Amino acid sequence: MSRKARKNVGVIGLGIIGTRVAAGLRAGGFQVYVWNRSAKPAPNFLGSPAEIAESSEVIQIFVADAQALFDVIEAMAEAITPKHVIICSSTVGPEAVLEAAQLVQARGAQFLDAPFTGSKVAAEKKQLVYYVGGDEAAFVRVRPILEATSKSIVRMGEVGHASTIKVVTNMISAVTSQVLAEALAIVQKAGLEPETLTAAIEQNACRSGVIDLKLPKMMSGDYDPHFSLKHMFKDVQLGIHMANALDIEIPATTVTAGVMYGALNQGWGEMDYSVLFKNYTPSEVFDELPALEHVLAQRAGAQPPALPSESATFSEPVPEPISASALVVAEPTFTVLPEPISVTAEPVTTLNGSPAREMVPHEEASRIIEAVLAHVSSQRRELGVVMHENRHPAPKTVEHAAEEKPAAALVNDVEKDAEAKPAETTQPEGDESKSEGKPVNFVRRWFVGRSQS
Template sequence: MFRAGRGHRPRLQRCARSRETRRGYSRNYKHVAPTALRLHLRRACSCCDFFAGVKLGWERNVSKLPRCLPAFLPAVWIKNSTSAERLTSMSHPTHKHIGVIGLGIIGRGVSENLRRKGFQVFVWNRTPRPVPNFVGSPAELAEICDCVQIFVSDDEALLQTVRRLSEKLTPKHVVLAHSTVAPDSMRAAAEIVEHRGARFVEAPFTGSKAAAEKGELVYYVAGNEAALRDARPILEASGKEIIQIGQIGQATAIKIATNMITAASVQAAAEALALIQASGLPLQKFVEAMQANASHSTTLAMKIPKMIERDFEPHFSVKHMLKDIQIANRLGLSQDLELAVTAAARDQLLEQIEQGHGDNDYSAVARKYLPKTEPAGSEETQTADEQVQTSAEAIIPVPETEEPKLEQENRTMTAGETTAPVLPGGDAKEETDSRRGFLRQLLRRARQLLKQPVSPKQG
């Protein structure tokens, strides 16, 4: 736009003395900005900040803009922004290079949303992934980005990541921790970051795979006001709501409490489905009834149909939900609280882990209540009583001559366990039916009985 060289200044001086310049235009630059605006542009271009020069010229020459410039300037910026807001936004641009650590279910969705919103995203994961802008270490990520989001699974992973990140942290950095961990671990991570002069934002979230992909997570945030203000545009790229909680550690407590309700409600829904099925009712009728029930929620609306279909594709895995529930139980014990429902939900999740379903969705707790049904007419199909008897006899063989001894041993079991029924006398058919009922209850105590196996009576 402007020619450099010795002849440039005299030419501008001649233009400044001309009558056209006094009216706001240059004789030789009919369709360029006024002289004052051109000088601002020239000064800005020398600093590689063209738009800042346009802003300064706009501030001082609003009435003298040439007819070519308004079409060039952003219409929304001209119409809606005040002078102070424009000056602040141009002088202090938002973060454009964002680092994401952890490319699990949520981390992948968040990084994709950031890219769609125009951010330059650099990523790191403990297991290398073939994704754009993958860097070699957390420290390298901190060298490139001044804002880093951490999506790792547990306390140790968070603290280890923050320590590696802290090697390159400076006062310009903002670190956002999105992990659900113990409040003490979150405070320890904040202390490591702030010791380097950087700012720390605690930001656990609610929402699963679908919410992360759609940018509809809800963040619970805690930290100082300046850090939260800088982090807000980044959180808005992947979230629909940001709820400010208070001090570091308190947002995590909120997240753990909400997960207690989520785990308990899904466990209750699984048991309710089992009751409906045992009553001979169509499970779809239960779905319709729940839609008009006060206890209905978005979680149940999403999970119940998948439990009926036995679709346990992970949106939030069993192992991660178990980790959160175990944190809740530890917090309850530390405060002398009895969390009976939470403990029951923990036991069901732990059972899924022991069966090898830790990577399934946490709604897999319904697997034990809604077993797969064999096709009608199959020769391998057995009645419920036959299945129970076969399973029980495979675990604990019980001969007929040992029934009185079993009855005596069941009476000596620890308090709190259900006592076994007394087997009645009578003919062989009655004894067989009673044994079946006895074995159904005995299955629940198989582990205890296996530790004290029953040997047949020597004849």
């Protein structure tokens, strides 16, 4: 207790922002004591949250999710006194913040809901913006501490209000980043230089801070995290959860969540969330398909013909190919599509958007297609990628609030609701501009088609 002083501040959570806030407070003349779940070589690193509470009466918390917040409060509960002010700067949503406030206030201490906006660079320059909800007396007491690492403080009323605003503003940032990735992909595919888009946006009303930060990263392929994809996905989940509780449909955010979930499955969670543009960059090139007869022979259980080795010369004898028609292949099975498809509603396109040639299926063609797909599936499994038809993944474990539904479950809920409500009117064939449920269909195309391939 001898270390307590008016300017002692505790910082819990030394991630991208917490580490820089602690440094900014030291630069502002505060004595800073820190703790993190995994030990880090930081000045005044203490052994537990309880030791932080014993050292500092003002504690600012930067943890990833609601469960981590509750764990920290529980760990230091016995050391919390009526003299303490706990500042929650974690983005965990209003429900979790209100519960955390009750736990702190039960110990007689004060609690402020104070999430921030600003990325790594803003934290380094002490240019964060805090949204603060809670008691005015508590705010006045800690205001110098918040001002030491920020350029602005916006008061938000009661506890929970600031967290609501923080979640919805992050929804805007997430959707903006996805639309920006789509726009850049179109520009590049159309043969224009990316700098053309930059010059146009500089003079356009759509320009925003998110675009100024994320467009250069997308163009350069630099996804060093300023704000990681896994944390942005967690915040988008919070937004979907809030919207569901309020019975509000948010299709743009739901689609973005589906795309983010696919990106997480690609292993991009630790990267900056501008990595969404990587969906539009060339993917891994698989080995060239072997001779069709070789694949068909494997499918039939026959001895396949030997393929020429890399060192083979033209003088080597090449085995006679096995005729596809001579093989006995199991009849192909077909999966019923989730919704009827009209062959006249719209032209079929390939994955890159170009028109596909119309082909009439027949028995031999179906055997060939099945054999080729089986080979591609085998190659992808070797690279750790699973084909759509064999994969119905449970959500990956990402840091999120204790009772949050993952994006996959939320997307499924939306689709089930859509299927349960038949359209009130029948639209003419080909009139897609008036058809209902398009956001849901687009989620399915991305979530099932793109992100799992």
